[in-house]
C-alpha cells in the first residue's frame with residue numbers, strides 16, 4: 241500500500257498557475273532553451289545587468305579544472321548591493337525589515353544601508369584592514385552582520401562568516417586556517433529566549449589566534465545583553481562597534497575589484513576531518529546570485545522576500561545578502577528560532593510584513609508539519625505567492641503539506657538544488673514555466689549543464705547515477721583556500737582524465753520526463769537538518785576524548801532532521817560503557833564542533849566491523865542504525881563483530 245502511495249506521489253505534477261505564469265518574469269521556456277545552447281552567452285548577458293566600473297575583456301577562460309570569468313572587468317559587490325539603488329526611486333525603499341527574537345524591530349532603507357556600510361567600512365579601515373586581508377564575522381542574525389559583510393566587500397577585504405552556533409574551537413580553526421586580521425562579533429545573540437554568549441566564545445577562541453589584531457564588538461542591546469559579563473573588553477584589542485562608528489568618516493570610496501578578486505571564504509565540511517575554505521570571487525559570484533534570485537524567485541519590485549537561512553551558511557550569503565540586495569529587494573530578516581515564543585512565529589512574521597516570497601528548508605517544513613496546522617491557520621498568509629525549499633531532498637509528503645497549508649494551493653514551489661561550492665542555485669524549477677513534481681528539483685537553471693554518469697563516466701539517460709556538472713559556471717568555487725590540490729582532488733577526479741567534470745558528491749535519478757531527483761550524498765558527508773557535517777569531523781571529535789579508542793559515525797534517517805548522527809565507539813582500556821559516559825561524549829562533540837554535530841545515538845562496542853584491509857564498513861553500521869537487515873558481510877575480517885553489534889543496538893533501542 242505505501243509503495244503505491246509513493247508511486248502515485250511521484251507522478252503528481254503541478255503546472256504553474258495561469259495567473260502566476262502570465263505575470264512571471266519568465267513565462268515561456270525560451271530562456272531555458274536559448275541558454276542551454278550557449279552558457280557563455282547567457283552568463284555574459286546576465287553579468288551585463290550588474291554595475292561594472294570597467295567592462296570585461298573575456299567572458300570565460302577555462303583551463304580545466306580552473307575557470308576565470310569576466311577577466312579584465314572591474315566592479316565592487318557593495319556598490320552592486322547598495323550604491324546602485326540610492327540614486328533612483330529605491331533610495332528610501334526598505335532593504336531590510338529586521339525582527340529580533342525578543343520582538344525588537346529595525347528597518348533600514350537602501351539609503352540607511354549605504355550610510356551604515358560606509359561607516360562600517362571605515363571602521364575596518366581604522367583597524368588597519370586593507371584589500372586582501374581576511375576578516376572573520378561571528379555574529380547573530382542582526383543587521384550589523386549584513387553591514388559587516390558588505391563593508392568587507394567595499395574595501396576589498398575577504399570575509400569569512402562563522403555560524404554563531406559553532407564552538408570556540410571551530411571558530412579558532414577557521415580564523416587560523418585563513419589568517420584573519422580582525423574578528424567582528426557581538427556580546428550575544430538570542431536563541432529560544434537564551435543568550436548565546438558569542439563574545440565569551442570568541443575570547444576562548446582567541447587564546448590561540450595569533451593573527452587577530454582587533455575585535456569589533458556589536459552591542460546587541462537588550463536588558464541582560466551588553467552588560468560587562470557578556471563582553472569583557474580587552475583594552476587595545478577590543479572595540480565597541482557603536483563607539484568606533486562615531487570616530488570615522490561617513491564616506492568610504494569603494495575599492496575597485498577585479499572580477500576574479502576574492503569576495504569571501506566560507507568553510508564547509510568534506511570527507512576528511514578538516515573543513516574546507518571554499519573560495520568565491522567577485523564578478524562570477526555576483527552574476528550567479530543576482531541572476532538566480534531574479535528568475536528563480538520571480539522577484540519583482542513590490543515583493544517582500546524572506547529567506548530564513550542564517551548568514552553563517554551559503555544560503556544566507558547568496559539569498560539573504562548578495563542576491564536580494566543586488567536586485568534591490570525588500571526583505572525580512574529574523575534573528576531567532578521558529579518556535580519562540582510560540583510555534584507560529586514564522587507565520588506571525590509572514591502576516592506582519594506581508595511576505596510574498598518565502599524560502600526555507602525541508603527540516604523546518606517537517607517540523608511545521610509535526611506542530612500542526614492550527615499554528616498556520618491563525619495567520620493571514622494571503623500575500624504569499626511563491627515558496628522555496630533548499631538544503632536536502634524534500635519528501636513528497638512535506639512538499640504536499642507545504643503546497644497545501646502554506647501555499648494554499650496557489651503558490652508554486654521552487655525546490656532548489658545547489659551547494660556552498662556552486663555559490664548559486666543550479667537545479668530548480670522556473671516558477672512561471674516549469675511544472676513541478678513533489679520531491680524533484682526538476683531541471684538545470686539556464687546556463688547550467690549537468691549529466692548523470694556511472695562510475696566509468698558513461699552517460700545515463702533515465703535512471704540513477706552520479707550527478708556531474710559538465711560546463712563551468714560563473715559562481716563556481718575557484719579553489720579551496722590554501723589547498724588547490726584538495727580542490728582538484730575533491731571535485732575533479734571522480735572520472736579519470738576528465739578534469740572538466742565537476743563532481744558535487746550527490747547521486748540523482750532522471751525520470752522519463754527528464755526531471756532530476758536528487759538522492760543525497762554518496763560520500764561520507766551527512767546532512768543533518770540541512771547542514772553538512774563530515775563523518776570524519778565527528779569521529780575526530782570523539783577520538784579526542786580520553787576514553788575513546790576508535791569511533792565510526794554514520795547518518796540514520798530522522799523524521800525532522802532528515803539525518804541524525806549515530807556513533808559507534810570503542811573505549812580505551814580502563815574505561816567502561818555507561819549512560820553518563822555516553823552523555824559526556826555527546827557533549828564533548830557539541831563542545832568541539834557545535835551543538836549541531838551532537839550525536840543522537842552512541843553505541844559502545846569492543847570492536848568495529850572492518851574489512852580485511854582495516855577499513856571501517858560504514859555501510860553495515862548504517863544498516864544497523866536504521867534497523868535494516870545486514871547487507872553483504874563477506875568482506876569483513878570478522879563477521880561476528882557486526883552481528884553482535886546489531887543485537888546490542890536493538891537491545892538498546
Ligand code: WT7
Nearest residue numbers: 630631632633655656657658659660758761772
Ligand atoms: C548539499 C550541499 C545549498 C545551500 C544549502 C546546503 C544537499 C541542497 C538540495 C535540494 C536535495 C539538496 C545536497 C548538496 N542539497 N539542496 N534542493 N535537494 N539535496 O549547502 O551545506 O553546501 O550542502 O545539500 O546533498 O550536495 P551545503
